[in-house]
Amino acid sequence: MERAGIQIEDVHLSFGDTQVLKGVNLDIKPGEFFAFLGPSGSGKSTLLRAIAGFGPTPQGRIRIGERDVLGLDPWKRNVGMVFQSYALWPHMSVRDNVGFGLKEKKMPTAQIRPKVDAALDLVGLQHLADRMPNQLSGGQQQRIALARTIVVEPEVLLLDEPLSNLDASLRVQMRRELLRLQRQLGLTTIFVTHDQEEANTTSDRMAVLDGGVIQQVGSPQALYDAPANLFVAKFLGTANILEGRVEVDGPEARFVTKTGDELSLPQGSKADGSNIVLRPQNIEIHREAGQNALPGTVLHKEFLGSQIRYLIEAGGTEIVVDQSHSVGLDWYEVGANVHLRANTSNAVVL
Amino acid sequence: MSQQTTTPAAVRAGLADRLPVWLVPRVSGLHVAALLIALMLVGLLLVPVAQVMIVAFQDPATGAATLQNFVDFFRTSLFRESFWNSFYVSAMSVVVATAIALPLAYITTRFHFSGSILIQSLGFIPLIMPPFVGAVAMQLIFGRNGTVNLLLKDNFGISIPFMDGLNGVILVQSIHYFPFILINLSASLRNIDRSMEEAAQNLGSHGMRLFRRIVFPLAMPGYIAGAALVFIKVFDDLGTPLLLNVNNMLAPQAFLRISSIGISDPMGYVISVILVVFSILSLWASFLFMRGKDYATVQKGGGGMARRTLKPGEKVLAYGVVIFILLVVLSPHLGLLLLSFGTIWSFAPLPDGYTLANYVTMWENSKTFIMNTVLYAGIAATLDVIIGTAIAYIVIRTRIFGRKGLDYLATAALAVPGVVLGIGYLRTFHSIDVPLLDKPLASWWVIIALALMIRRLPYALRACTAALQQVSLALEEAAESLGATKRRTIQKVVIPLMTGGILAGFVTSFATAAVELSATIMLVSSNNDAPLAYGIYLFMQTPSGRGAGAALGIVAVIVVAIGTIASQIIIERDKKLKSSGDVH
Amino acid sequence: MRRNILSSVAALALAASPAMAAGTITVITSFPDSMTGPIEAAFEAAHPDHDLEILNKKTSAGVKYIQEIAGDNTADIFWASAPDAFEVLKNDGMLAAVDIASEGIPEKIGAYPLNDPDGYYFGFAGAGYGIMWNERYLKANDLEPAREWSDLAKPVYHGHVGMSAPSRSGTTHLTVETLLQGDGWDQGWAQWKRIAGNFSTVTERSFGVPDGVNTGNFGLGIVIDFFGFSSRASGFPVDFAYPTVTALVPANIGVVKNAPNEAGAVTFIEYLLTPEGQAVLLDPAIMRLPINPATYAMAPEGFPNPFEDATIGATVEFDVETSGARYNIVNSMFDVMITYRLDDLRTAVGAIQSAEGAYAKSGNAEARAMIDEAWALIDANPIDEAQSLDPEFAAIFTKKRTKADDEVGERQAEVEQKWDSFVVENYRKATELAQQAAGM
Structure with a gap:
C-alpha cells in the first residue's frame, strides 16, 4: 500500500462570521500516526473534516501524497474516515456495511466477499458478519466501522474521536489495537481527540490546537517537557503556573513570584517570561525552610494510591504537588505550614 | 357524620381539586385515568362502530347472524370492481403524493435553501382545505373545461383528462394528502445523522446512488408511516369521489347504499366493515414493516442531516421544481381564491370580473359557522391533547395492564370512516337524552365536538407520544428524587417539556377538525350548530352561493394557516431552547 | 383561575x-x-x-x-x-x-x-323538469340547445350531457318516472339509456347538474326549472327550456x-x-x-306561468301511486343500468352512433340489422313493467322486518348482481355488434 503524506498550508476556514481555522500549517509524514489534540471548539475536528472533504471548502492548500485535494469531492479523495458515532448504517448487515465501499468502486461481487472477510478478520469479528449493527456492542461497532474504512485501502486514515463513545477499560484496549493495526498496515493516520492520554499513548507526533490555531507540533514527550506556551503547558498534564518576573544578575537568574519569594533558575536563563511552569512531580514538600523554597499552607490532600496529591497555597496561587506514596510515609495535615522546593533545572519560563 | 358539616364552599373547592386528577393523572390516579379513557373509547368509538357493523352480519330477512352478506359482496361484480378501484386509487395516490412530497422534502432538508420553512408550512396547507372544496376548485382549474384545458385547447387543440373518473380522484387525493408524506419524510430525513451520509461519501458514494442506498432507506420508516396514512385516508375517503361523481369505489358505494331512501339492504354496512378491516390491516402491515426499524440515528457527536449548498445551476433547477410543485398543490387554493373574488366563472380560463361582494355575503351569513368551528375544533383538539398525553404517558411510562390496547384502540379511530362514525353516533346516542336540555344526545352540538375529538385523536396521540419519547426518564426521576409527587412531576416537568409536541398535536387536530365534513354532515341537527365545512357545503349548493362559499373557504384556510405557521415557529423555538441545553 | x-x-x-x-x-x-x-x-x-x-x-x-x-x-x-x-x-x-x-x-x-x-x-x-344549457359551451362546441328529451339522444350531444341519479335526488326521480309514465316503461327506459349514452357524468347531487352547466364542465343538463332560472338570475350564461313531456309537480x-x-x-x-x-x-x-x-x-318578464300557458307540463298525467309502488326499483335500475355502468353504456352508445354514421353513407343492409340488434340490446330491460309493480318484488327493496320470522325471497344484492351481469353483457355485445357494423 502506498504511503502518503499530508501537507496543509495556510488553511483558513470560517462558518459565517466565526473563524474556525486561522492559518493552519502542518506536514504529516507518510506512515506517521499523528494526533490532533485540543479542547472542544478548537477546530481539530473541522481540520480533520476539511482533509476528508466535508464541510465548506477552506482557503489554502491541502495535499495528500502528490494530489492537491482542496475542493475535490469527498468521494474522490481516497481518504478513509472513522466517525465518532461509527455511522454504521442500521438498515444493512455488517457484511453489507463493510462491503459498501467496494461495491461503490464497482468491484465484482466475487472479489468483495474475500476482502470483506479479510477486513473482518483483521478486527477479529468475522463471526458477526451477518448481524445487524444494532445487535452489536459499542466496541464491536467501532471495529466494524474501522473494518469498513480500511477495506477500501485508503491512502490515509482519519479517526474522529474514535474512542469517546467507549467505556474506560475498552478505550485502553481499543487504542492499543488501533496502534497495532496502524503499524501493521503502515497507514498514515490522523487521530482526533480531546484526551491527552490517548494522544500521548498512540501518536508519533501531535498537534495541539486551540482557537483554530496550531499551538505546537511535536512528539508527546517534547510537548510535555517543553510546552511552547501556557495553553500547551496547561493542556498537557497538570501544570502549576506561578506568576512573577525573571531577574537576571549576570549569569545568575532567578524567578521572583508575586509574593516576593525567589526560585533560582539555571544559569544563562533569559529574562523574558512572566510565568514559571512547575510539574507536580517536580516539587518536594518540606517542613522546614530552605534554599529555593516557597512557604505555603496545605489546603487539601487526596490519596490516589501510588501518589498523594496535595493542594498547597504558595507563591500567590494554589499549587498541586504529587508525592510518591510508600509505606510509613507520614502525611502533611491540612492547615500545616510547609515549604515547597522546586526542581527548577528544567522548569519552563514562559 | 362530620362530612355533613362541610360548607358548600368547601365542597366546591374539593371538586375543583379533584378535577385535575383525570386532567393530570396522579400516581394512584393513573389507573383511574386509564380506565376512564378506556371507557370513553369504548363508548364513543367501539360501541357506535359496532352498532353500524352488526347490520353487516345480520340476515336482512330474519335478523339472524350470517356471513351471507359477505358472500353476496364478493359475488357482486360491481363491488369487486369498486374494491379494486378503491385499491387502485389509494395506491396511485400514494405514488403521486410521493412524487409531490419527495422532491419537497429532499430539497428542504438536504440543501441550504432559503424559504425551507415557508415551503414546509405551505406544504401543510393542502391538508387544511376540505377535500370537497378542493375538488370544486380543481374542477375549475384542471377539469374538462377548466382553465388548463381551455388554454390547451385554444393554443394547441389538445386536452388532458386530469379530472376524468378515477384520475380526478387520484389527483385531488394526492394533492390533499401528500402533506402526510411530506411531514413524516422530512422529519425522518432531518433525523438522519450527517455521519451516515458522510461515511458513504467517504467510501465513494454520491448523488442518486447515495440517496437510493443510504438516505432513502434510512428515511423509510417515516416514509412508510406517511404513505400508510395516505393510503388509508384515500381508501376511506368519501367526499372527494362523491364530489367528482365517481361512484364505483367502496366508500361512495357504502354511503349511497346507507343514505338512500328505503334501501335497507345490508351491503352498505358490509362495505363499512370491509373499509374498517382493510384500513386496520394496512395500519398493521405498516407497523409490522416498521418494527425494529426505528432508525433514530442522530447520535452523540453527530449532527442532523448535512445540508449542501447548491451550485447556481442546481439552484435554478431546485427552485423550478419547488415552484412547479407548489403551483400544482396550491392550485385548489388559487382556484378558490379566484372563485371567491370572481363574479361569474363559466367556461372560461378566468372569472369574467372581480368583486368583493362574495366576502360581504359570506360575512353576513357565516359568523355562526366560524364561531361553531372554533368552538368544536377547539374542544376536540383540547380533549385530544389531554387524552393523547395521558395515553402516551400510560403507554410509555407505566405498566398498567392493557395499556397497549388503549393505544391501539385510540389509533384504530384512524381506520373508521367518518360516515360510519356519524351513523353509529346517530344510532347509539339518539335514545340517550341530555339531562336538563331535554333533547337527544345525538342532536346536541357537543356530540359533534366529541366525534371530531375521536376522529383526530390518533394524530394528537402520535404527536404526544413522540414528544414524550424525547423527555428523558432521568428528568422525571430527578424531580421525584427531589420529593415531587408523580402528579407534580407530570405537571411541572413532563408536560412543560412536551409543550412543543403537544402544541403540534393540538394544531394538527384543530386544523384538520376545522375542515372535517364526513362525520359532521351526519350529526349536524340544525344549521345554527353547523361548522364551517358544512357552511361551505351549504353555500355551494346554490348557483349564487359559490363565490360566498369560496370566500368562506379562503377564510378557513387563512385562519388555519396562520395557526399552523405560528405553531411551526413556536416548535422551532422550543427545539432551539432544548438543543441549547444539550451542547457537550 | x-x-x-x-x-x-x-x-x-x-x-x-x-x-x-x-x-x-x-x-x-x-x-x-x-x-x-x-x-x-x-x-x-x-x-x-x-x-x-x-x-x-x-x-x-x-x-x-x-x-x-x-x-x-x-x-x-x-x-x-x-x-x-x-x-x-x-x-x-x-x-x-x-x-x-x-x-x-x-x-x-x-x-x-x-x-x-x-x-x-x-x-x-x-x-318542472327541463333542459338547461351553457351558451358559451354550446357556442364553443358548435351546438344548438336541445329542446326535447329525444334531442338529447342525438349523436351531436355525445359526452355533453349531465344528470343526477334518481336515487340521489328526489326531483331527478320525478323526471325519470315522468318519462317512464309519459312514454311507457320500455320506451321510457330505452329513451333514458339512449340519452345516458351521451352523458358526461351522473352527478351525486341534484345541484351537481346546474353546477356543472354553470361552470361549463358539461354543456347541457337535465335539471329542475328553478335551478335554471336562479342560475340565469345569478348571471351565468345559461338558459332553460321545458320539453313537451314533462310534469309540473x-x-x-x-x-x-x-x-x-x-x-x-x-x-x-x-x-x-x-x-x-x-x-x-x-x-x-x-x-x-x-x-x-x-x-x-x-313575476318578472319572461317568467313562465303554468296557469296561463297550458303547454307547460300538461301532457303527462303523473300517477303518484305507480311512482310510489316502484320507487326503489326505478332508483336501483337506474343506478345499475346507468350510474354504475356509465362507461360501458357510453362506449356502447358511442359505438352505435358511429355505426349509424357509417351506415348513413354505406346503406349496408347487414349493418342496419346489426345496428338494430345493438340498439335492442341497449334497450332491453331486466324486468318488465308488471314486475316493477309487483308488491312482492318491490318488497325486496323496501323490506323492513316487522317480525323476526318475516321471509323475503331474494336479497337485493342478488337481484342487482343479476341485473348488472345482464346489462354488462348486453352493453358488451352491443359494442361489438356496432363495431362490426361500422366496419361494413
Whole structure:
C-alpha cells in the first residue's frame, strides 16, 4: 500500500462570521500516526473534516501524497474516515456495511466477499458478519466501522474521536489495537481527540490546537517537557503556573513570584517570561525552610494510591504537588505550614 | 357524620381539586385515568362502530347472524370492481403524493435553501382545505373545461383528462394528502445523522446512488408511516369521489347504499366493515414493516442531516421544481381564491370580473359557522391533547395492564370512516337524552365536538407520544428524587417539556377538525350548530352561493394557516431552547 | 383561575346551543339556504313570536334522518321538492295529517294534484323538469340547445350531457318516472339509456347538474326549472327550456308525526300559502313557480306561468301511486343500468352512433340489422313493467322486518348482481355488434 503524506498550508476556514481555522500549517509524514489534540471548539475536528472533504471548502492548500485535494469531492479523495458515532448504517448487515465501499468502486461481487472477510478478520469479528449493527456492542461497532474504512485501502486514515463513545477499560484496549493495526498496515493516520492520554499513548507526533490555531507540533514527550506556551503547558498534564518576573544578575537568574519569594533558575536563563511552569512531580514538600523554597499552607490532600496529591497555597496561587506514596510515609495535615522546593533545572519560563 | 358539616364552599373547592386528577393523572390516579379513557373509547368509538357493523352480519330477512352478506359482496361484480378501484386509487395516490412530497422534502432538508420553512408550512396547507372544496376548485382549474384545458385547447387543440373518473380522484387525493408524506419524510430525513451520509461519501458514494442506498432507506420508516396514512385516508375517503361523481369505489358505494331512501339492504354496512378491516390491516402491515426499524440515528457527536449548498445551476433547477410543485398543490387554493373574488366563472380560463361582494355575503351569513368551528375544533383538539398525553404517558411510562390496547384502540379511530362514525353516533346516542336540555344526545352540538375529538385523536396521540419519547426518564426521576409527587412531576416537568409536541398535536387536530365534513354532515341537527365545512357545503349548493362559499373557504384556510405557521415557529423555538441545553 | 376557565367554557356552551324559544319550529329541508333564508326572514317578520330552526339535508338523507330519529322525534316539518319522498314518509307513518287553512289555491298545477288527498302533505310551489344549457359551451362546441328529451339522444350531444341519479335526488326521480309514465316503461327506459349514452357524468347531487352547466364542465343538463332560472338570475350564461313531456309537480311541505311544536308547524305552512308567502318565491335566488295564480302578477318578464300557458307540463298525467309502488326499483335500475355502468353504456352508445354514421353513407343492409340488434340490446330491460309493480318484488327493496320470522325471497344484492351481469353483457355485445357494423 502506498504511503502518503499530508501537507496543509495556510488553511483558513470560517462558518459565517466565526473563524474556525486561522492559518493552519502542518506536514504529516507518510506512515506517521499523528494526533490532533485540543479542547472542544478548537477546530481539530473541522481540520480533520476539511482533509476528508466535508464541510465548506477552506482557503489554502491541502495535499495528500502528490494530489492537491482542496475542493475535490469527498468521494474522490481516497481518504478513509472513522466517525465518532461509527455511522454504521442500521438498515444493512455488517457484511453489507463493510462491503459498501467496494461495491461503490464497482468491484465484482466475487472479489468483495474475500476482502470483506479479510477486513473482518483483521478486527477479529468475522463471526458477526451477518448481524445487524444494532445487535452489536459499542466496541464491536467501532471495529466494524474501522473494518469498513480500511477495506477500501485508503491512502490515509482519519479517526474522529474514535474512542469517546467507549467505556474506560475498552478505550485502553481499543487504542492499543488501533496502534497495532496502524503499524501493521503502515497507514498514515490522523487521530482526533480531546484526551491527552490517548494522544500521548498512540501518536508519533501531535498537534495541539486551540482557537483554530496550531499551538505546537511535536512528539508527546517534547510537548510535555517543553510546552511552547501556557495553553500547551496547561493542556498537557497538570501544570502549576506561578506568576512573577525573571531577574537576571549576570549569569545568575532567578524567578521572583508575586509574593516576593525567589526560585533560582539555571544559569544563562533569559529574562523574558512572566510565568514559571512547575510539574507536580517536580516539587518536594518540606517542613522546614530552605534554599529555593516557597512557604505555603496545605489546603487539601487526596490519596490516589501510588501518589498523594496535595493542594498547597504558595507563591500567590494554589499549587498541586504529587508525592510518591510508600509505606510509613507520614502525611502533611491540612492547615500545616510547609515549604515547597522546586526542581527548577528544567522548569519552563514562559 | 362530620362530612355533613362541610360548607358548600368547601365542597366546591374539593371538586375543583379533584378535577385535575383525570386532567393530570396522579400516581394512584393513573389507573383511574386509564380506565376512564378506556371507557370513553369504548363508548364513543367501539360501541357506535359496532352498532353500524352488526347490520353487516345480520340476515336482512330474519335478523339472524350470517356471513351471507359477505358472500353476496364478493359475488357482486360491481363491488369487486369498486374494491379494486378503491385499491387502485389509494395506491396511485400514494405514488403521486410521493412524487409531490419527495422532491419537497429532499430539497428542504438536504440543501441550504432559503424559504425551507415557508415551503414546509405551505406544504401543510393542502391538508387544511376540505377535500370537497378542493375538488370544486380543481374542477375549475384542471377539469374538462377548466382553465388548463381551455388554454390547451385554444393554443394547441389538445386536452388532458386530469379530472376524468378515477384520475380526478387520484389527483385531488394526492394533492390533499401528500402533506402526510411530506411531514413524516422530512422529519425522518432531518433525523438522519450527517455521519451516515458522510461515511458513504467517504467510501465513494454520491448523488442518486447515495440517496437510493443510504438516505432513502434510512428515511423509510417515516416514509412508510406517511404513505400508510395516505393510503388509508384515500381508501376511506368519501367526499372527494362523491364530489367528482365517481361512484364505483367502496366508500361512495357504502354511503349511497346507507343514505338512500328505503334501501335497507345490508351491503352498505358490509362495505363499512370491509373499509374498517382493510384500513386496520394496512395500519398493521405498516407497523409490522416498521418494527425494529426505528432508525433514530442522530447520535452523540453527530449532527442532523448535512445540508449542501447548491451550485447556481442546481439552484435554478431546485427552485423550478419547488415552484412547479407548489403551483400544482396550491392550485385548489388559487382556484378558490379566484372563485371567491370572481363574479361569474363559466367556461372560461378566468372569472369574467372581480368583486368583493362574495366576502360581504359570506360575512353576513357565516359568523355562526366560524364561531361553531372554533368552538368544536377547539374542544376536540383540547380533549385530544389531554387524552393523547395521558395515553402516551400510560403507554410509555407505566405498566398498567392493557395499556397497549388503549393505544391501539385510540389509533384504530384512524381506520373508521367518518360516515360510519356519524351513523353509529346517530344510532347509539339518539335514545340517550341530555339531562336538563331535554333533547337527544345525538342532536346536541357537543356530540359533534366529541366525534371530531375521536376522529383526530390518533394524530394528537402520535404527536404526544413522540414528544414524550424525547423527555428523558432521568428528568422525571430527578424531580421525584427531589420529593415531587408523580402528579407534580407530570405537571411541572413532563408536560412543560412536551409543550412543543403537544402544541403540534393540538394544531394538527384543530386544523384538520376545522375542515372535517364526513362525520359532521351526519350529526349536524340544525344549521345554527353547523361548522364551517358544512357552511361551505351549504353555500355551494346554490348557483349564487359559490363565490360566498369560496370566500368562506379562503377564510378557513387563512385562519388555519396562520395557526399552523405560528405553531411551526413556536416548535422551532422550543427545539432551539432544548438543543441549547444539550451542547457537550 | 381554573374555575374561570370552566365557567367561560360553560358560558360558551350556553351561547352556542340554540335558543330555546317557545315558538321554535324545527324544519328538515332539502332546500338551500338561499331559498330558506328569505322565506325564514319573511315568516319571522310576520310572526315575531316564532323562530324557524332550519336543518339542511339532501332529500334522501332527510328521509333517512327522520326515520332514524322517529323514536324520539325532534323535527316539526319536512320540507322538500319530491312528492315521492313524502309518499315514503307517509307510508312509513312518519307524517301527521293536519288541517291547513288557505285561500285561492287551485287543486292542481299542470296535471298534478297539489295536495295529498289524505292531508299528510301540501304543495306550496310548482316546479318542472327541463333542459338547461351553457351558451358559451354550446357556442364553443358548435351546438344548438336541445329542446326535447329525444334531442338529447342525438349523436351531436355525445359526452355533453349531465344528470343526477334518481336515487340521489328526489326531483331527478320525478323526471325519470315522468318519462317512464309519459312514454311507457320500455320506451321510457330505452329513451333514458339512449340519452345516458351521451352523458358526461351522473352527478351525486341534484345541484351537481346546474353546477356543472354553470361552470361549463358539461354543456347541457337535465335539471329542475328553478335551478335554471336562479342560475340565469345569478348571471351565468345559461338558459332553460321545458320539453313537451314533462310534469309540473308541486314542491311539498308536511308536518312530522309527534312534532314537538305542531301548532307552530301549521302556522308556518299556512303562512307559506298566503299571498305574502307565495311572493317570496319570486326572489331571484329562489325562482320557483308560485301555486297562487294571483302571485304571477308580480313575476318578472319572461317568467313562465303554468296557469296561463297550458303547454307547460300538461301532457303527462303523473300517477303518484305507480311512482310510489316502484320507487326503489326505478332508483336501483337506474343506478345499475346507468350510474354504475356509465362507461360501458357510453362506449356502447358511442359505438352505435358511429355505426349509424357509417351506415348513413354505406346503406349496408347487414349493418342496419346489426345496428338494430345493438340498439335492442341497449334497450332491453331486466324486468318488465308488471314486475316493477309487483308488491312482492318491490318488497325486496323496501323490506323492513316487522317480525323476526318475516321471509323475503331474494336479497337485493342478488337481484342487482343479476341485473348488472345482464346489462354488462348486453352493453358488451352491443359494442361489438356496432363495431362490426361500422366496419361494413
